[in-house]
Amino acid sequence: MNNQYDATVDELEHAADDAGTTLYGDHEWKHPTVVAGVPWKNPVGTASGTFQLAACRHFYDVSQMGAITTKGVSPVPWDGNPGVRTAESPAGTVNAVGLQNPGVDHYLVDELPKLKELGATVVTNVAGHSDDDYADVVAKLADSPADMLEINVSCPNVSAGGMAVGTDPVALSRCIGRLRKLTDKPMIVKLSPNVTDIAAIARAAAEAGADALSLINTLVGMRIDIRTGEPIIGNVTGGVSGPAIFPIGLACVWKVRQALPDIPLIGIGGIDSGEKALEYLYAGANAVEVGGAALVDPTAPLRVALELEELLDARPELAEKLAKGDTWR
Ligand SMILES: Cc1cc2nc3c(=O)[nH]c(=O)nc-3n(C[C@H](O)[C@H](O)[C@H](O)COP(=O)(O)O)c2cc1C
Secondary structure (H helix, E strand, C coil): CCCCCCCCHHHHHHHHHHHCCCCCCCCCCCCCEEECCEEECCCEEECCCCCCHHHHCCCCCHHHCCEEECCCECCCCECCCCCCCEEEECCEEEECCCCCECCHHHHHHCHHHHHHHCCCCEEEEECCCCHHHHHHHHHHHCCCCCCEEEEECCCECHHHCCCEHHHCHHHHHHHHHHHHCCCCCCEEEECCCCCCCHHHHHHHHHHCCCCEEEECCCEEECCEECCCCEECCCCCCEEEECHHHHHHHHHHHHHHHHHCCCCCEEEECCCCCHHHHHHHHHHCCCEEEECCHHHHCCCHHHHHHHHHHHHHHCCHHHHHHHHCCCCCC
16 A cells, blocks of 8 residues: 555455554543634644645544535536656655646535534635635535635636736735635634745734634645656656655744734644644644645544643643633734
8 A cells, every 4th residue: 555545445444454553533632722613622733725625534533523624615626637646755744736626516415424423623714716616615604514614725716817826915805805705714814935025914814704714735846757757747846745844834824823813813834743833822823733644644623632731731830721712912
C-alpha cells in the first residue's frame, strides 16, 4: 500500500488493525475550542483535500476530530488536472490535483450525510472558477447539515480576470459580499499566502462578511525533471505544502492576528505534531488543520489532537481561553 488513495478496503482495514488506531471513540476531550460560535471537541481539524472519508474511516473514528474539512466542492463534477499531479520536494510536496471532485449534488446525497451520520463536525470547503460557481455551491449548501463553510479563494477565477479572488482585496470583497447574502452558516474564508500583504486581504474578507479566516493555502512552486529538462507536473506549477511551509503559515497567522484582534483564525501549514499545532495557537489561532501529514500517515490529524491535548493539560491559561472562543493574542 503506497498511500490511502490506492489501497483496497481490505488493505486499509488490515493496516488500521496493525496500527491499532481504529478508535478513540470514547475519548473524553478535555480542551475544546469554539470557532465562530461552532464548538469543536478539540482544536484540531483535517485540512481540505487531504481527508477522504472512504479511506480514513478505517483508521480512526472521524467524529473525534475537532472538525472534518472536506475536499473542495464545485457546482458540477470536475475532472481535475491531467498528467502528473504531484512531485516530491525537500520537506514538502508540490501538487496540482486541480480540485477533482464529484460536484455539490453528489456531495449533498453522499459524503455529507455519511459524515453527519458518524457524528462529525463538518466544514464544507467550497471551490469555484467564477463568482457564479461559488454562489451556486453556497446556495445549495445553505440549508444542508454542514456546520461551517470554508471558501477556497485560491482557485483561478474568470470573474477576476483569471487570477485567484484571494489575491485581490476588491475582487475578494465583491465575491464574499455576494456569498454572505446567500447563507447564515458560519463562513470561513481560506486565505492564500501568494500575496504581498496578507493582512490587507484578511481585512477585506472580514469587512465583506467572513465569520472566520483559515490560513494558509499552498504556495506556488514547481519541480523540473533534469533527465528531460521539462516540468514534472502536468500543470507546470502547483501548490507547495508540508513542513517546508510551517514557518510561513505561522508568520501569516501572526500578522493577521496583529491586524485583526477579534476574528477567529484557523492555522494551517506544515503541522505534523502537537508542538507545531501549539505554536499556531500561541501565534493567535483558535484552531488548526492538519493537511499533507495525513497523506503520509492517515492517523496524523488524530495523533496531533492527542499530542496537543497533553500539551494543553500543562497550559491551563491557554486551554481556558480556547474553550471560551478566545485566543492567546
Ligand atoms: C493533495 C492536496 C489537495 C488539496 N486540496 C485542497 C482543496 O481542495 N481546497 C483547499 O482549500 N485546499 C486544498 N489543499 C490545501 C490544504 O488544505 C492546506 O491548506 C495546505 O496543504 C497546507 O497545509 P499542509 O502543509 O498541512 O499540507 C490541498 C492540499 C493538498 C496537499
